[in-house]
Amino acid sequence: MVLRRETKQKRVILEEIEKSTNHPTARDIYNSVRQQLPRISLGTVYRNMDLLVREGKIKRLDSGGREAHFDADLSEHHHVTCVSCGRIDDLATSQELKVISETFEQKGWVIHERRVEFLGVCPVCRTGGAGGR
């Protein structure tokens, strides 16, 4: 896998993610792409989602249920996840955390938990440890 080809499937998949506003799962994308490409397979969607993540064109969101969600908004921003239905809303990053959660509480959310998570590579992996995801 060296040269990357521009396939119709990949292009339509990226268009659909960029068009969506609700952090779709792979299956969501599969369902919307199927309207244009009825013979596309779920495997192809997963393969292309993975390629797009590795090319830095979309982000994978791990929190919020068992299914991975994807986001074409690459700007630094965060998320509010509903522990009941899995809904993921966007969250700006510039204000103080407490102020932000109060804003959501005024909108009718009940915030159970605020999470700050950093993703990166630990010293062990960086200096030649085990391989990754």
Place this chain on the structure above:
Amino acid sequence: MVLRRETKQKRVILEEIEKSTNHPTARDIYNSVRQQLPRISLGTVYRNMDLLVREGKIKRLDSGGREAHFDADLSEHHHVTCVSCGRIDDLATSQELKVISETFEQKGWVIHERRVEFLGVCPVCRTGGAGGR
């Protein structure tokens, strides 16, 4: 399911989570508990992990890979996740985010992404929407 019984399995499982310092997965717990209870099944571990979460005795961590991790430290704190090996380290919450990530970078981590996530219930679910996880 109304009355809760105190079983040996459940007690040993909770002890193992409390004893651990590394945010174990269900399988990790299964493996350590098996040293004391060789005939325990993975299903029993999953069932008890779920009970303990619902009783508020442990927390489930969704980020950091496909497997759920668990944490018996109920104090408000956050996590640093290695995208390569899935390792999850603890993170205090009192300082500014940037200061905190600089601290980790001094320890040899390369931080790719800081995430702020709020978990709660959205207005739709709160006023009688769909059921949840």
Place this chain on the structure above:
DNA sequence: TTATTTGCAAATACTTTGCATGTGC
């Protein structure tokens, strides 16, 4: 006693992969 919990195995949900065929360059 008896309703809950267990162990086991089968089922489910999400994701990945092997392989023959198709296709961009």
Place this chain on the structure above:
DNA sequence: GCACATGCAAAGTATTTGCAAATAA
């Protein structure tokens, strides 16, 4: 033409569940 991508189906992981047997209260 040929290496990479696709569609399909099967396999792989993580988790949940049905059920008969075991067990805490």
